Amino acid sequence: MKRFYSSIMLLAALLLCIPALAQSQKKPVIGISCSIDGTTVEVGMTYIKSVRKAGGIPFIIPITTNEKEIDEYLDHIDGLLMTGGEDVSPLLFGQEPSRFLGEVVPDRDFYDLVLIRKAVKRKIPVFGICRGIQCLNIAMGGDLIQDIPSEVENAIQHRQNGPRSYGSHTINIVKGSLVAKLLKTESIAVNSFHHQACGKIAKGFKVTAKAPDGIIEAIESEDGRSYGVQFHPEGFVYSGNNTFLPLFQHLVKLAAEYAENKR
Ligand code: MN
Numbered sequence: 001m002k003r004f005y006s007s008i009m010l011l012a013a014l015l016l017c018i019p020a021l022a023q024s025q026k027k028p029v030i031g032i033s034c035s036i037d038g039t040t041v042e043v044g045m046t047y048i049k050s051v052r053k054a055g056g057i058p059f060i061i062p063i064t065t066n067e068k069e070i071d072e073y074l075d076h077i078d079g080l081l082m083t084g085g086e087d088v089s090p091l092l093f094g095q096e097p098s099r100f101l102g103e104v105v106p107d108r109d110f111y112d113l114v115l116i117r118k119a120v121k122r123k124i125p126v127f128g129i130c131r132g133i134q135c136l137n138i139a140m141g142g143d144l145i146q147d148i149p150s151e152v153e154n155a156i157q158h159r160q161n162g163p164r165s166y167g168s169h170t171i172n173i174v175k176g177s178l179v180a181k182l183l184k185t186e187s188i189a190v191n192s193f194h195h196q197a198c199g200k201i202a203k204g205f206k207v208t209a210k211a212p213d214g215i216i217e218a219i220e221s222e223d224g225r226s227y228g229v230q231f232h233p234e235g236f237v238y239s240g241n242n243t244f245l246p247l248f249q250h251l252v253k254l255a256a257e258y259a260e261n262k263r
Contacts, residue, residue, distance in 0.1 A: 027055060027056060027057045027252075028055075028057070028079055028255035028256045028258070028259050029056070029057045029059045029076060029077045029079075029255070030051045030056035030057065030058055030059060030077065030079045030080070030081050030252065030255060031059050031060075031061045031073060031074070031076075031077035031080045031115075032047055032048065032051065032058055032059065032060050032081045032083060033061055033082045033111070033112060033115060033132070034060055034061065034063060034083070035063075035083070035085045035086070035108060036063045036105065036108060041060070041062050041063055043060050043083065044234070045238070046164070046232075046234040046235055047081060047083050047129075048060075049234075049237065050233070050237040050238065050245070050248045051081060051248060051251075051252070053237060053242075053245060053248070054248035054249040054251065054252045055249065056079065056248070056251070056252040056255060059076065061073045061077070063107060063108055064111060065107050065110050065111060067114055067118075070114050071118065073115075074115075074118055074119060074122060074124065077124065077255075078125075078255035078256070078258045078262075079125045079126075079127070079251045079252065079254060079258065080115065080116070080119045080125070081129070081248075081251060082112060082115070082116065082126065082127070082128040082129065082131070082132030082133075082135055082136060082228075083131065083132055084129055084130030084131045084132060084193070084232060085105075085108065085130070085131040086102065086103045086104060086105050086108065086131065087101055087102040087103060087131075087146070087196055088104065088109055088131065088134055088135060088138060088144060088196070089104045089106060089109050090146055092109055093138045093142070093143035093144060093199075094143065095143065095144075095146065097146070098146040098151070099150075100146065100147035100149070100150050100195070101147065109135075112131075112132075112135040112139075113135060113138060113139045116128075116135055116136055116139035116140075117140075120140070120225070120226060123225060123258065124225075124255075125226065125254035125255055126225070126226040126227075126228075127226075127227060127228065127247065127248070127251040128226075128227070128228030129228065129229060129231075129232060129233065129234065130193065130194055130229075130231070130232060132228055133198060133218070133219060133228025133229055133230055134196060134197070134198060134228075136228045137198045137205065137228070138202075139202075140202035140204065140205060140221075140226075141202040142198060142199065142200050142201050142202035142205070143198075143199045144196050144197065144198060144199050145196060145197045145199045145215075147195055147196065148194075148195050148196070148197055148215060149195065152213065155213045155215065156169055156211060156212060156213045156215075157169070158192045158193075158194050158195065158197070158211070158215060159192065159194065159195055160191060160193065163239075164191055164235030164236075164239070165191070165235050165236050165238070165239035165241055166191060167188070167189030167190050167191055167236075168189070168190075168191060168192050169189065169211055169212070170187055170188065170189050170190070170211070170212060171187070171189075171209045171210065171217040171218070171231070172186065172187055172209065172210055172212070173186045173187065173188070173208060173209040173218070174186075174206075174208045174209065177206075177208035177209070177218070177220060178208065178220045178227055178250070179208050179209055179218045179220070179227070179229070179247070180208070182246040182247055182249075183243070183244070183246065183247075188243075190217065191231050191232050191235050191236070192211075193232060194230055197215045197216055197230060198216040198219060198230070201216070204221055204222050205219050205222070205226075206219065206220060206222065207219055208220050208227075215230070216230065217229060217231060218230065225254060227250075233245075233247045233248070234248075
């Protein structure tokens with residue numbers, strides 16, 4: 001009889017644990033920044049699929065210039081993925097526009113920079129891709145090269161004519177950096193679809209990869225919570241090449257830690 005009661009107690013204890021277990025296994029929510037075309041917001045399936053493949057729940061954050069709405073969106077996410085897109089207005093980093101500046105979207109500039117600053121303040125991890133690494137750098141006080149071909153002598157081609165899953169130039173990765181640890185290499189070929197790049201790096205950040213011409217291809221924050229790459233890892237992941245998937249898995253891991261600490 002005593003044995004019967006102790007097994008009942010054990011069963012009851014196990015049942016009580018189930019909700020707690022389910023809670024701890026909840027996948028982290030990764031907010032993804034979007035672009036806007038008229039009245040339509042857009043996010044590439046490449047980003048969505050990469051977040052899913054890395055174990056996160058993709059959550060598209062609609063473009064808004066209302067800071068309160070941005071705060072409300074941030075309440076729901078555990079990690080932030082800043083995506084690629086148009087050029088950033090140089091007025092936001094203290095420069096006048098180059099003759100070669102491309103399209104700028106003022107509402108998106110505002111939304112991207114506010115999202116990043118508020119996320120960093122809340123200690124939400126941030127991963128920036130292409131325009132995303134540039135916005136991360138600007139939001140934290142750095143600036144950009146507005147147009148590589150006209151501003152950087154002997155620059156290589158950074159606007160490749162090839163599929164998004166093709167690496168067209170190499171990068172040299174700083175030994176011991178986050179990118180080196182995640183990709184397990186110090187030299188790798190990446191894709192390249194940009195004519196702007198990080199210039200002066202924001203305080204609290206360091207350069208962790210460069211192209212052979214010196215163009216910055218990766219940065220990370222000293223606190224380890226924010227990082228960015230100039231290339232497009234999602235282009236590889238979407239095509240089934242998982243070489244760069246660890247860059248997304250790391251965001252999901254940091255997001256899980258954030259969610260854990262928030263509870
Ligand atoms: Mn490049």
